[in-house]
Amino acid sequence: MIIVGELINATRKAVKAAIEARDRETIQSLAKDQAEAKADYIDVNAGVFVENEAGCLKWVIDEVLEAVPEVPFCIDSSSPKAIETAVGYLREKTSLVPMVNSISLETGRFDALIPLLAGTDLKVVALCMSSEGMPETTDQRVSVADKLINKLVNNNIPLENIHVDPLVQSLGTNSDYGMAFLTAVERIMTEFPGVHTMCGLSNISFGMPARPFLNQNFMVMAIARGLDGAIVNPLDRKMMANIITAEALAGKDSYCMNFLKAYRAGAIPG
Amino acid sequence: MIIVGELINATRKAVKAAIEARDRETIQSLAKDQAEAKADYIDVNAGVFVENEAGCLKWVIDEVLEAVPEVPFCIDSSSPKAIETAVGYLREKTSLVPMVNSISLETGRFDALIPLLAGTDLKVVALCMSSEGMPETTDQRVSVADKLINKLVNNNIPLENIHVDPLVQSLGTNSDYGMAFLTAVERIMTEFPGVHTMCGLSNISFGMPARPFLNQNFMVMAIARGLDGAIVNPLDRKMMANIITAEALAGKDSYCMNFLKAYRAGAIPG
Numbered sequence: 001m002i003i004v005g006e007l008i009n010a011t012r013k014a015v016k017a018a019i020e021a022r023d024r025e026t027i028q029s030l031a032k033d034q035a036e037a038k039a040d041y042i043d044v045n046a047g048v049f050v051e052n053e054a055g056c057l058k059w060v061i062d063e064v065l066e067a068v069p070e071v072p073f074c075i076d077s078s079s080p081k082a083i084e085t086a087v088g089y090l091r092e093k094t095s096l097v098p099m100v101n102s103i104s105l106e107t108g109r110f111d112a113l114i115p116l117l118a119g120t121d122l123k124v125v126a127l128c129m130s131s132e133g134m135p136e137t138t139d140q141r142v143s144v145a146d147k148l149i150n151k152l153v154n155n156n157i158p159l160e161n162i163h164v165d166p167l168v169q170s171l172g173t174n175s176d177y178g179m180a181f182l183t184a185v186e187r188i189m190t191e192f193p194g195v196h197t198m199c200g201l202s203n204i205s206f207g208m209p210a211r212p213f214l215n216q217n218f219m220v221m222a223i224a225r226g227l228d229g230a231i232v233n234p235l236d237r238k239m240m241a242n243i244i245t246a247e248a249l250a251g252k253d254s255y256c257m258n259f260l261k262a263y264r265a266g267a268i269p270g
Numbered sequence: 271m272i273i274v275g276e277l278i279n280a281t282r283k284a285v286k287a288a289i290e291a292r293d294r295e296t297i298q299s300l301a302k303d304q305a306e307a308k309a310d311y312i313d314v315n316a317g318v319f320v321e322n323e324a325g326c327l328k329w330v331i332d333e334v335l336e337a338v339p340e341v342p343f344c345i346d347s348s349s350p351k352a353i354e355t356a357v358g359y360l361r362e363k364t365s366l367v368p369m370v371n372s373i374s375l376e377t378g379r380f381d382a383l384i385p386l387l388a389g390t391d392l393k394v395v396a397l398c399m400s401s402e403g404m405p406e407t408t409d410q411r412v413s414v415a416d417k418l419i420n421k422l423v424n425n426n427i428p429l430e431n432i433h434v435d436p437l438v439q440s441l442g443t444n445s446d447y448g449m450a451f452l453t454a455v456e457r458i459m460t461e462f463p464g465v466h467t468m469c470g471l472s473n474i475s476f477g478m479p480a481r482p483f484l485n486q487n488f489m490v491m492a493i494a495r496g497l498d499g500a501i502v503n504p505l506d507r508k509m510m511a512n513i514i515t516a517e518a519l520a521g522k523d524s525y526c527m528n529f530l531k532a533y534r535a536g537a538i539p540g
Contacts, residue, residue: 175518175521175524182520210533217490217512220494221493224492225494245484249487250449250491251446254445263479268483
């Protein structure tokens, strides 16, 4: 499972305040804690600083790099310009290959980001969204994924560097949205062998009670359908226990070694 | 989800003792508690009483029928003779259609049970086991299921009365056994529309630590792949919370009504 640690996101009040105050300690300890909790990537998002997003990202990058030089970044922004600046900056500072979060089939966004990505070794989150809006059904998700994957591959981005996000929507809006996502994950993983899937799945429980329990169960279901990456809080011990256990049950943990190690470390309930 | 309440099973010491002592209260309260916890069937198993299994079953049936006349039975035995006696006895006492647990493709067992089942409205658990032994892979499971379903249908047992059990085996023995089962569930549900699937899934964690957590997660994964029945302890609040939540996430709970009702009743953690 590819874990993208989501905590350094300026939509979170404490992170916004830390970036505003150039509070190195807060940012660095978020980075260290996530690295210790086995995050494979550290997501950084400074999108709330509309006037100076790229500048804020650079500062965050410096701090995180100093704290955890061995964990690659996931550069998370709705601004192609900010992504370009941050990736360029990172490339000068580390040889670790970052992930770009995210490209989509929306015309403006695709065209703005493809020059940065084409022919490179960058990892990219490919969000199943098009200029026609958000997909509703499994078929719509797979259709957008199909077009997006093909366009990326035609731009010399290897399949194994593409992490398709089939887009989780709230179960409270439509009882079929969970299954539409899950079936899309399975079809994408089956129809494009080698590609990855990725998502931030907490939207599933938007507007519902018992959100953590819904999110944990949905993660387990997604792993059962083939999901191999997620943008989560790696410090959420319950969620991580579910991920480790689901991976073992899904046959992705030889001899259940990782599960047994986690159990011995007290990380698995019961 | 079709819940078969598993508690009245004489392999459990307290149940064995209660049957031996003709302790009506213990058996009746197990029946009532499971009915209250929404069991769709009450499983009864008296297999440990080799000398007088059918007699013990009859006594248990009388007690359970008096306690919960509105819940059908699941007659659970490895002895075709005991099943035949119990089903005959039940048919005289109630119009509720029982489930037979289980037929398989093992020659002796199939031939012994088919006269009882053929052309009737009895529900039947069809265990994916053949004279060649236990299946290892998904393909072997689906192959046995295919033959078994066809033979049952050819004996005028409607598809919707067949509950295929693809056979859960321990993850500790082979890391692929979880996925072999899960994929078999999905293929059986897809390739034989109308058929049901059913299992006792606690074997998945046999020999492992943290068994309840493994079992709960495996249940959630199986529901994500289409499982629509299980032989479980309906008094296990955590497992039932997982089932209710997974059903909502799998789009099997219109407007999440059942989930929300369970949440309001305090049955969903978090």
